Amino acid sequence: MADATGEKLSKNELKRRLKAEQKTKEKAEKEKEKEKTAVENGAASAKKAGNGDINEAEISPNEFFKLRSTAVEELKKNPDTHPYPHKFNVTLSLENFIEQYNNVISDGVTLDVTVSVAGRIHSIRNSGAKLIFYDLRGEGVKIQVMANARGYVNEDEYAADTNKIKRGDIIGIEGSPGKTKKGELSIIPKKVIQPLFRMKYIW
Structure with missing residues (x-):
């Protein structure tokens, strides 16, 4: 064959x-x-x-x-979701945020002022669907971000924005200084501009 x-x-x-x-x-x-x-x-x-x-x-x-x-x-x-916007206007560094508000806010109080800060997310702690805590670090210091759906521009945007945030992201926050009932200085976001990754800071 x-x-x-x-x-x-x-x-x-x-x-x-x-x-x-x-x-x-x-x-x-x-x-x-x-x-x-x-x-x-x-x-x-x-x-x-x-x-x-x-x-x-x-x-x-x-x-x-x-x-x-x-x-x-x-x-x-x-x-609309591009991660590298050209700039984010920061009104306070994290260090100045701590210096300016740490000793003037009572426990459980949120001030009726809006500031803008930016930093890198180091940890995320969920406390239910509508309350998330972040550790925001930069310039050698850390502040807490207390993201609450009730204080955000609206609940739909809150869900969409917080779902995008991951550990290691650099984010910008527009919000109000406040303290938790346990006395921890925090910023309560009205809007999170995120993730910024390679943003240019405007001090």
Whole structure:
């Protein structure tokens, strides 16, 4: 018996070659299926990253970086959510915010003034769907952000904006100075301009 090239083959040799071809074909199909699964998993991870469904404390730094990079690329597709605005006007540095308000606000009181600060998110603590605490750091100091849906411009924007904020993001905040009932100095946002990432500060 001859193969396609005219070479004479025994039945056993022909069977061996056909079997090898079949294995090669099956291997190629498996690789293709793996690639498809990887793409689907990547898309699912990106979606989770955007929706805040992933526990960031449980993933590796490399995976966190990949998820955030994917989320940033998604934000870039829409001018309204582009993550790199040209500027954000800061009225107080975090250090000056502490100096100016720490000793003049009573516990549980929020002042009726609006200031703008910016910094990097170091931790996020959820206290229900409509109250989230952030640690905001910059210039070697830290202040607490007490994001409350009731104090925000509106609840729909509150949900949309807070869902985008991740640990490590640089954000700008327009809000009022206040203290919690336990006496911790905080800023209560009316609006979060985020994520700023590479913003230019205007002091």
